[in-house]
Amino acid sequence: xxxxxxxxxLAAAATLGAVVQDSLAGSGPAGKVADPAxxxxxxxxxxAADIDAAYQVIEKQLKCSCGCGLDIYTCRTTDxxxxxxxxxxxxxxxxxxxxxxxxxxxxxxxxxxxxxxxMAPPKRGYNLIGYLLPGVVILVAAGFLLFMLNRWxxxxxxxxxxxxxxxxxxxxxSPAELERLRRELERLPG
Amino acid sequence: MTLLGNLSLWLALLVxxxxxxxxxxxxxxxxxxxQQSARRAVFAMFAALALATxxxxxxxxxxxxxxxxxxxxxxxxxxxxxxxxxxxxxxxGSLLFWATVLSLFAxxxxxxxxxxxxxxxxFVAAVxxxxxxxxxTVMLSAANPFAxxxxxxxDGSGMNxxxxxxxMVFHPPMLYLGYISITIPFAFAVAAxxxxxxDVDWLVAIRKWTLVSWLFLSIGLLIGMWWAYxxxxxxxxxxxxxxxxxxxxxxxxxxxxxxxxxxxEKRGMLKKWNLALVxxxxxxxxxxxxxxxxxxxxxxxxxxxxxxGYFFLVFILVAAAAIVVLYATRLPLLEAEATLESIVSRETxxxxxxxxxxxxxxxxxxxxxxxxxxxxxxGVKYTVxxxxxxxxIVPIGLALLLLTGIGxxxxxxxASIPNLKRxxxxxxxxxxxxxxxxxxxxxxxxxxxxxxxxxGFVMGTVVxxxxxxxxxxxxQFGEPLALAALRLVGRxxxxxxGYIVHTGIVLLFIAFSGMAFKTETxxxxxxxxxxxxxxxxxxxxxxxxxxxxxxxxxNRRVTAALVDVSIDGKPMGRLKTEKRQHVDxxxxxxxEPSTEVGxxxxxxxxxxxxxxxxxxxTEQAVYRFTINPxxxxxWFGGYVLVAxxxxxxxxGGGSPAVRRTQAGYAVKLEAQR
Numbered sequence: 001x002x003x004x005x006x007x008x009x010l011a012a013a014a015t016l017g018a019v020v021q022d023s024l025a026g027s028g029p030a031g032k033v034a035d036p037a038x039x040x041x042x043x044x045x046x047x048a049a050d051i052d053a054a055y056q057v058i059e060k061q062l063k064c065s066c067g068c069g070l071d072i073y074t075c076r077t078t079d080x081x082x083x084x085x086x087x088x089x090x091x092x093x094x095x096x097x098x099x100x101x102x103x104x105x106x107x108x109x110x111x112x113x114x115x116x117x118x119m120a121p122p123k124r125g126y127n128l129i130g131y132l133l134p135g136v137v138i139l140v141a142a143g144f145l146l147f148m149l150n151r152w153x154x155x156x157x158x159x160x161x162x163x164x165x166x167x168x169x170x171x172x173x174s175p176a177e178l179e180r181l182r183r184e185l186e187r188l189p190g
Numbered sequence: 191m192t193l194l195g196n197l198s199l200w201l202a203l204l205v206x207x208x209x210x211x212x213x214x215x216x217x218x219x220x221x222x223x224x225q226q227s228a229r230r231a232v233f234a235m236f237a238a239l240a241l242a243t244x245x246x247x248x249x250x251x252x253x254x255x256x257x258x259x260x261x262x263x264x265x266x267x268x269x270x271x272x273x274x275x276x277x278x279x280x281x282x283g284s285l286l287f288w289a290t291v292l293s294l295f296a297x298x299x300x301x302x303x304x305x306x307x308x309x310x311x312x313f314v315a316a317v318x319x320x321x322x323x324x325x326x327t328v329m330l331s332a333a334n335p336f337a338x339x340x341x342x343x344x345d346g347s348g349m350n351x352x353x354x355x356x357x358m359v360f361h362p363p364m365l366y367l368g369y370i371s372i373t374i375p376f377a378f379a380v381a382a383x384x385x386x387x388x389d390v391d392w393l394v395a396i397r398k399w400t401l402v403s404w405l406f407l408s409i410g411l412l413i414g415m416w417w418a419y420x421x422x423x424x425x426x427x428x429x430x431x432x433x434x435x436x437x438x439x440x441x442x443x444x445x446x447x448x449x450x451x452x453x454x455e456k457r458g459m460l461k462k463w464n465l466a467l468v469x470x471x472x473x474x475x476x477x478x479x480x481x482x483x484x485x486x487x488x489x490x491x492x493x494x495x496x497x498x499g500y501f502f503l504v505f506i507l508v509a510a511a512a513i514v515v516l517y518a519t520r521l522p523l524l525e526a527e528a529t530l531e532s533i534v535s536r537e538t539x540x541x542x543x544x545x546x547x548x549x550x551x552x553x554x555x556x557x558x559x560x561x562x563x564x565x566x567x568x569g570v571k572y573t574v575x576x577x578x579x580x581x582x583i584v585p586i587g588l589a590l591l592l593l594t595g596i597g598x599x600x601x602x603x604x605a606s607i608p609n610l611k612r613x614x615x616x617x618x619x620x621x622x623x624x625x626x627x628x629x630x631x632x633x634x635x636x637x638x639x640x641x642x643x644x645x646g647f648v649m650g651t652v653v654x655x656x657x658x659x660x661x662x663x664x665x666q667f668g669e670p671l672a673l674a675a676l677r678l679v680g681r682x683x684x685x686x687x688g689y690i691v692h693t694g695i696v697l698l699f700i701a702f703s704g705m706a707f708k709t710e711t712x713x714x715x716x717x718x719x720x721x722x723x724x725x726x727x728x729x730x731x732x733x734x735x736x737x738x739x740x741x742x743x744x745n746r747r748v749t750a751a752l753v754d755v756s757i758d759g760k761p762m763g764r765l766k767t768e769k770r771q772h773v774d775x776x777x778x779x780x781x782e783p784s785t786e787v788g789x790x791x792x793x794x795x796x797x798x799x800x801x802x803x804x805x806x807x808t809e810q811a812v813y814r815f816t817i818n819p820x821x822x823x824x825w826f827g828g829y830v831l832v833a834x835x836x837x838x839x840x841x842g843g844g845s846p847a848v849r850r851t852q853a854g855y856a857v858k859l860e861a862q863r
Contacts, residue, residue, distance in 0.1 A: 034740050036807025038771035039749035040783040043803040043812045045714040063573050069431075070424065077712060077814045078424040080802035081782050115570040120577035121560070126568060130560050134553035134582050141545055149533050149541070156529040179606065 041081050049093040058092055058102050061119050062109050071119050192257055192336040195245035199326055199336070202238035202289070205231050206323030213316025217384060228315040232300050235322060236293035243290045246283060246335050250276050256342040259283055259335045265348035266775035267745040272349055275358045278366065279349060281483060281498060282335035287363075288479075289325040291370045292318065299374050299399070307395040313381030314374070321373050324505055332497045345774040348745070351784035354772075357417025361410060365437055368407030369475045372440055374399040376472035379465055380513075383520045388461065393451055396468065398839065400451075403471075404444045405835040411437055412828035423785045423800050425816045426705065427824060430579040435558045436478025439551050443471040446547035449540050449597075456602065457537065458527025463544070465524065469513050474551075476506050481558070532604035539597040546590040553582050588640050591699050594692050595621075595648035598655055616654045621647030638703035645696040652689045652696075659686070679837060687837030694831025697823050704795075704820025712802070716810045725795055725817045732756045733799065736764070738809045747771045751801040751811050753788065765790055767801040767813075796821040 033039065049055060059073035066084040068075050072092065076085035095105045109117050121127040209231025216224030246259070250273055255261040263276045263283070278284040296318035303311060329335065375396035382392035414434065415427035428434065447467040453460045484499020530537055557574050565571040599613040624646030628639050656675055659682075663674035679686040713721035715735035723731050736752040749769040755762045765788035772780045788799040795817050802812035 031809055032807055033738055033749065033804060033809060035747060035749075036804060038740070038747040038783060039738075039769045039807075040771075040785075040803045042806055043714075045805055045810070046712050046812060051712050061577075069573065069575065074424050077710075077802070078422070078785075078800070080785070080812065116572060119573050119575060120581075121564065121572040121574070127564075127572075130556075130564070130572075130574075131578070131582060134549065134556055134586070137552060138545065138549035138586065141549070142542070145541060145545060146533075149530060149538060152530040153533055156531050159529070182601075182604075182606070182609075 041083070043080060049096075050089070052093075054102070055089070055092055055096060058096075058105050059089060061106060062088070062092070063117050063119050064088060065113065065117075191245045191249050191252075191254065192338060195242045195249075195336040196334070198238045198242035198245065199286075199330055199334075202235050202242065202293070203323055203326040203330065205234045205238060206319040206326060209235060209319030210316045210323060213312045213314075213319060214384075217312035217316065217381070225312040225315075228312050228319070229300050231319060232293070232296045232315050235319060236290075236297045239286070239290040239293045239322070239326075242336075243277070243286055246286060247274070247277060249336075250274075253346070255344075255346050256338050257335075258337045258339050261339060261343050261346045263346065263349055265346040265745065265780065267773075268346075268349055269354070269744055271356075272354050272358065275353070275362070276349060278362050279353055279358065282329065282333040282337075284362070284366075285325055285329050285333055285498075286335050288366060288370060289322050289329070291366060292322050292325065292373055295371050295374050296322065296377075299377070303395060307378075307391060309385055309387060310378055310381035310392060310395060313384050314377040317377035317380050318373060321377075324501075328498055328501045332501060345776055345778075348772060348774055348780040351746075351770060351772050351781050352421050355417055355421045357413055357421065361413040361417050363410075364406050364413055365410030368403050368405075368410050369437070369440070369478070371399060371403040371406060372444070372472050372475045375403065375468050379468040380516070383465070383516050386520065386523060388465075388520065388523050390455060390458070393454055393464065397451060400444055400447060400468070401835065401839045404441065404448060405832065405839060407437065407441045407444070408828075408835060409832055411441065412825070412832070415828075416825060419821070420787060420789060423787050425708070425710070425798050425800075425818060427821070430557070430575050432558050433478070433482050435554045436474075436481045438554055439474040439478060440471045442547050442551040442554070443467055443474060446544045446551075447471065449547075450544050453537050453540055459530070459537065461524040461526065462521065465517065467544075469517065473506065473510055473513070474555075476502065476509065480506060534600065534605045534610070536597065536600045536602045536605075539593060539600050543590070543593050543597055546586060546593060550583060550586050550590065553586060554579075557582065584637055587699070588637065588644060591641065591644045591648060591695070594695060595644065595651040598651055598689070598692075613654075617647050617650030620650030620653075635703070635706045638706045641699045641703040645700045648692060648696045652693055655689055656686070683837050683840055683842075687834045687840075690834030690837060691831050692834075694827045694829075694834055697827030697830055701820045701823035701827055704823070705818065707819045708816065710814060710816035712812070712814050714805060714810060714812050721813070721815060723815050723817060726819055727794060729757050731797065731815075731817065732759070733813070733815050735811055735813070738804065738811060743770075745772055745774075747773065749783075749801070749804070751813070753799055753813070755790065755797060762790070765797065765799050767799045769801055769803065791822050793822055795819040 036042065056073050059076075060071045062072050064070055064072050064075035064082065064085045065088065066075065066079075066082045068079060068082065070078065072085050072088045075082050076089050079085075091109075092105055095108055100108065106118075115122075121130055123131055209228045212224040212231065213228035215221070216226075216228055246257075249257045249260050250264055253260070253264070253266050259280060259282050260276075263280045264273060268276070276283065278287040296315070299314055299318065300311060303314075378392055378396040378399070382388050411434075414437070418429065419425075419427040444467075447464060450460050450464055450467065454464050480499060480502035484502060532538075557579055560574045560578070561571050595617055599610070599617065601609055605613075621643050625639065625643035628642055633639055656678065659678040660671050660675040663669055663678055664671050667674070669677065679690075707726035709723060709726060711721065711723050713733075715721060715733075717735055717737045720732050720734040723733070725731060732755070734754040734756075736754055738749060738751050740747065740749050742748070747770070749771075751767050753765045753767070755765055767788035768786035769783045770786060771783045774780050785800055788797075788801075790797040796819075798816040798818055800814040800816075802814060804811055
């Protein structure tokens with residue numbers, strides 16, 4: 001194939017134009033990729049509602065029904081292949097656009113999907129046992145431990161008192177000297 | 191190969207059962223011939239299981255897709271790097287890996303245990319053989335890795351893309367090594383109970399093993415966190431997933447044991463408690479395995495639902511019943527050698543440390559089981575994840591962090607008021623100073639403030655301990671301070687290695703608090719368009735979408751998005767994030783497209799970029815941009831923790847104080863006999 005000078009210059013100008021156009025910031029629609037299917041599910045452009053912090057707070061309290069165990073917001077922004085979370089997100093946005101408050105939106109989800117749609121048990125009724133039990137168990141155990149420690153130390157003190165001077169061994173030293181010795185020992189490494 | 195593999199499994203089972211019978215009988219009757227036979231059974235069991243593992247690996251590397259396990263887990267184009275890890279990427283193979291590693295540890299326990307503790311070895315052989323035989327039974331009954339298909343597929347299904355990450359090569363083996371090696375201290379504890387040799391000897395025999403388990407579990411958990419962070423794409427590293435929790439449970443219990451064991455070594459107290467901790471850690475490790483493999487709780491880690499769970503359930507119940515009976519019958523032999531002299535003492539602080547560690551373990555277990563319990567009681571299967579765990583666990587964790595700093599400041603036996611004042615002055619000042627700075631800087635997240643302030647307090651304690659020790663050496667031997675500090679660690683690895691572990695824990699807590707300041711946004715960008723995000727430190731990051739490229743790699747089609755990043759207008763470099771469509775050797779899609787995150791890690795914060803997808807198949811891309819503060823410190827804190835653990839574990843250089851007290855305690859026991 002032959003090309004004259006004019007043809008060559010036209011082709012070069014067209015190529016340059018294409019390169020310039022391609023590198024212009026945000027100019028026009030981006031080109032098609034060769035294999036769109038391998039890039040996952042086709043998405044729509046991000047809307048203001050997608051990044052609305054108020055909706056995010058609500059969605060983080062509601063579980064996605066795809067089985068991933070994540071909340072709606074995390075699922076739709078992590079597994080962009082999920083076909084459930086975008087629909088649930090739209091539902092949240094629609095309810096919000098109807099003027100419902102955050103709690104009303106959550107209540108609407110509970111009414112539709114049941115309590116299991118929540119990302120944590122609500123802090124009321126029997127659920128409080130779920131929240132408080134570990135803390136209560138630790139506090140009760142701590143109280144019991146303190147009681148036992150008090151008892152053990154009293155028994156030890158009583159034994160030491162009954163043993164009399166033997167409790168300090170055969171060291172001929174005053175309490176002040178013993179305290180000084182203890183301090184000196186504590187200063188030693190190891 | 192499958193025939194040889196099956197034969198090896200049957201041989202391992204028979205030899206294991208023989209080792210269990212001869213070990214128990216030889217130990218109880220004192221017959222050396224049976225004891226020797228049990229010892230040899232351990233070695234033979236390991237040889238048989240190693241052979242079975244080799245058989246499975248050969249089948250995997252030969253792409254023998256007639257073997258169901260190989261067909262389900264691999265494909266011809268799976269990179270060699272991951273072919274090895276296919277061994278433990280599924281139920282059947284991981285059971286074989288478990289049994290083999292357990293038999294290896296059983297062999298090492300027989301070979302490495304010193305003459306002083308030989309009396310325990312027949313029982314140790316019996317217990318390890320019995321536990322290994324259980325795993326082999328499960329394989330042969332319900333999850334045989336050598337099961338064949340009725341046909342041979344042209345190619346296998348391939349490995350889940352999320353498992354095709356370097357984390358897969360290191361995380362499961364480390365976690366398994368930690369989980370599995372718990373059986374060795376457990377076996378020694380059972381041996382001590384059965385032989386009634388319950389003095390300090392069995393503790394000395396198992397301390398290193400417990401440290402080994404703890405260290406492997408720590409490494410496994412940390413690599414797992416890193417893997418979740420770089421692979422799963424949600425931007426965090428800990429999700430309170432039931433299987434993560436299952437690995438955390440024995441780690442917490444062993445951490446408690448590694449603290450309380452010091453009281454038994456120094457004072458001859460807490461014998462019952464220490465035994466209970468070792469036995470409990472093992473039961474929790476088996477319980478965790480049950481959770482992972484039964485499908486009883488939904489988890490990202492779960493293997494498919496299978497009858498394997500029933501085997502584990504029965505095993506746990508029988509083992510727990512046997513342990514409780516054995517433990518109860520030996521209680522009279524476990525009386526303390528000394529009594530507590532004062533509530534204000536190191537012993538008390540360790541007791542409260544144990545209380546909080548076990549309290550956290552209980553809370554984790556309670557939270558993990560809560561969905562099942564609420565379903566039974568209330569008829570609603572609630573989700574119990576980060577929100578619940580952060581509410582319940584974080585306050586207890588902060589109390590534990592505070593105690594980490596308090597414990598080393600209190601003297602053994604009895605602390606005096608002047609001593610307490612002298613000890614607490616520097617650490618308390620450090621903590622309060624940190625608190626003041628945070629409040630003045632405008633930080634308002636209560637948990638983050640407390641984590642950093644308590645962290646400052648603990649670091650004050652650690653630095654003070656190092657400073658005093660090094661100064662004492664400097665005065666005594668005239669060594670330069672840096673050399674004195676190094677020799678201090680070398681001469682007393684257990685104590686100062688422990689402080690380094692505490693430093694790692696402080697770094698981890700502070701790094702965890704960074705997640706309270708995570709910021710993120712989502713944007714759809716054409717090539718050349720930019721999105722901005724303000725970091726918690728006030729810097730503005732600009733992310734410019736450069737374009738999309740698509741290409742074929744070894745076993746996948748890659749859609750790569752390139753992003754130019756600048757901070758406050760200054761260029762920082764480029765980040766690449768990908769969508770990967772994995773294919774088999776015939777070019778067929780094997781899984782849903784997966785995401786590879788683009789991460790730029792820094793001391794202050796990580797930039798975390800996820801390619802969500804493309805708009806209508808064009809180069810217009812949907813991104814999620816996240817700024818994760820302090821994540822780098824999670825990994826660095828992990829290195830410090832592991833380094834401290836290695837120092838503690840390193841042979842020799844034990845604390846002279848501990849050796850003295852142990853010697854004194856042993857003499858005391860001898861005198862009482």
